[in-house]
Each structure stands twice: as C-alpha cells, then as structure tokens.
Amino acid sequence: MAVPNINCKTCSNQNCLIKKNIDRNSIEQFMPDRSTIVCKKGQQFVMEGAPTNGLFFMNKGKSKVLKTGIYGKEQILRFVSNGEIIGHRGFGVREKYSISAVALEDSVLCNFTDKTLKKMLKEIPELTYDLMLFYAYELNIIESKVKAIAQMTVREKVIDALLYINRKFGVNYKGLLDLKLSRKEIAGFAGTTDEQVTRTISALKKEGLVFTIGKRIGIVNIDRLRMEISEHNYFLDS
Template sequence: MKENQAICSSCSNENCFIKKHIHLPNMQSYIEKKHSFSCKKTQQFIIEGAPIQGLYFVQKGKVKTVKTGINGREQIVRFTTNGDTVGFRGFGTSNRYLIGAYALEDTVLCNFNNEVMMDILKNIPEFTYDMMLFYAEELNKSENNIRKIAHMNVRERVIDTLLYIHRKFGQTNDLINLDLSRKEIADFAGTTEEQVTRVISSLKREELIKTVGKKIGLHQINKMQSEIMEHKYI
C-alpha cells in the first residue's frame, strides 16, 4: 500500500460520512488525523480476524468485503465504491475485524483509526446519529439477504445479484462497470461457479444479457426485475 494525499475539502463524494459532516465544528481537527493510501487491484487491506484499525472510506475505486464460511470458502457480503464505508462490521463491539476486504481495482482509501473514530462518535452528535441510521439500514439489508438465500432459487439469486451490481456501479457501453469473475458472482449470490455459468448462458440465450469476456451487460432490466418482483427486494 502506498501513501496518498486525499483531500476531504475537494472530495466529490457527497455521500461519504466524513464529507457530509465536514462543515461541523471540530470536524476539521479530526480530518487532519486521517491516513490516506492507495491499493492496487486484488490487494487485501483488511484481514479477517486482524485487530481493528478503525474505519475506511473509499475515496476512489471499488472494494469487495468477504467473510469466511463453511470449509474455508469466502462469501462476498458487500461491494463498495466511491464514498462508501468499509470495516464497520464489529467496530466498537469487537477487537478484531469480522470481515476481510480487497480492492477490485486500483483504489484510494481514507482511514480514521480507532481512537479518532471514537472521539468523533463521542463528541459530534450529528455524525453519531447518522452512523446509527447507517447501521440500522445495513442490518435491514443483511436480514433481506438472508431471506433471499432462503426463498430465491439459483436463477433468481443470480438475477438479483446482476441487478444489484448494475444499480451499484452503473453501465457504460451496455456493460456493467465492474469486472467480476463467475466465481465472485457465485460467492455473492450464495451458489456455485458452475450454476452461475449455466444461468448466465440461459440469460444470454433469452437475450436478457450480453457478455464480453468477464463483463456483463443487462439488456432487459424490466423483464429481469419482474422475474424476482414477487420477493419484493428490488
């Protein structure tokens, strides 16, 4: 990892917790204590089980967070991009990270260590209130994901995953702006690489999607949404 000078005042990520609260009294003194660095594609910057080193905020790039499941298999639990927060699982309640995190492309991260984050939470109520709402929303998403795995069949879970990454990262030239292997799609959808490959082949035959190498483009978003509409998770 390489040191990087990410400047909060000129950051364009209006959804970032730090940027949203930069105007508050005393916030600047905490911002001056942050540490910024860059990661190369595939580089791991959080190791599951390692001592917590505060929270990370994605200044620019894409990240996947993972958790080890049965037989040591990594399950992707979240994708993050510009302005998103990483490493919040277990923060404040555990001494060690409950997840691991990898850069999906060259990524710039801002880190606020444990001491700084605790001081912010204790001394800036508006920040703490927004963080509480963020945790509540993430809990709701986690509960929905559990229900999806229980109620959706494999095809529906793959469709749901493709719609999610389309919403999250957008599409350029009819292709989603994220390079994911079939295994990574499977690790997020809670299935196997072979099943993902079969579903993607079926969706291509039905002309709902197209593929160019690893990249996938969604052609018939409305039809894909209607297929999982009964689950009401779109």
C-alpha cells in the same frame, strides 16, 4: 500509484459520513489524524481475524467485503464504491475484524483509527446520528436479503446479483456492467456455485436478456429480469 493529497472539504464523495459533516467546525481538529491508503487491484487491506484499526472510507475505487466459510469458500457480503464504509461491523465492539476486504481495482482509502473515531462521535452529535442511521439501514438490508435469498431459486439468485451490480455501479460505454467480476465472485455473492452461475448466464443469453463480451456481462432487458424476482418484493439498493 502515488499517495494523493486528500482534502476532506474538497472531496467529491457526498455520501461519505465525514464529508457530510465536514462543515462542523469541531471536525477540523481530527483531519490530521486521517491516514490515506493506496491499494493495487487484488490487494487485501482488511484481513479477517486481524486486530481492528478503525473504519475505512472508500475515496476512489471498488472493493469486495467477504467472509471465509467452510473449506475456505469465499462468501462475498457486499461490494463497496466511492464514499462507502468498510469495517463498521467491528468498530467499537470487536477487537478483531470479522470480515476481509480486497480491492477490485486500484483504490484509495481514508482511515480513521478507533481512538479518533470514538472521540469524534462523542464530540460531534450530528456525525453520531448519521452513523446510527447508517447502521439501522444496513441491518434492514441484511435482514431483507437473508429472507429473500433463502426463498430464491438459483436463477433468481444470479439475476438478483446482476441487478444489484447494475444498480450500484451502472454500466460502461459498451453497456457492460461497470464492475469486472469472475463467475466465482458472482457465485460467492449470489450464494451458489461457479457452474450454476455459468449455466444461468448461458440461459439468460439464449433468452436475449443479457449479453457478454469476454467475461464481462451486460443486461439487455432490466425490466424482464426485475419481473422474475418481483414476487419476492425485494430489490437491494446498495
């Protein structure tokens, strides 16, 4: 996969914080400092415990952000799609990344170093404000999820994970979730085990709420699944 020639002004990622502020004349001076990184599916591009190297912006592709728990168990914190940021929790406050990130498909990322970003934030107040709003939103999402997950049953956790993936990535032409994940990865995100995920999906299939083709999953009745977790008053939007 060749390294593409990315132009921030013509980039299609309208949600990217850099793209949103690209019309500011002062941001042009920082464009030569951006690095482009190409990752193959399964490639790790952020390693937990490694020295921080700025923020990564997903130009094209999908990835998972995770932490390693006890006995080496993988806990997936979130999934990342086009325009989103990776590595922000370590920016400015840590010398090492507290998370890992792995490409779920062939992906292209943009990277700005800590030094460049700090200078950008000092000189472009609009970018600083947008990043502050992003952090506030992320904190709200995390707090809401921790509260809800602590009260959910295994079935509700799996349903919540499937609805999250559906909202974030949509479906392909076959009606299957447009993110291919193993049962282990779903379990790592839902906070349960592979076996419990398999049993729950089998039960949902028997009830006509989901269907599968190979290892991929499609949702038949989104409203019914939403109703099952509605008492938690919680829907993760991103």
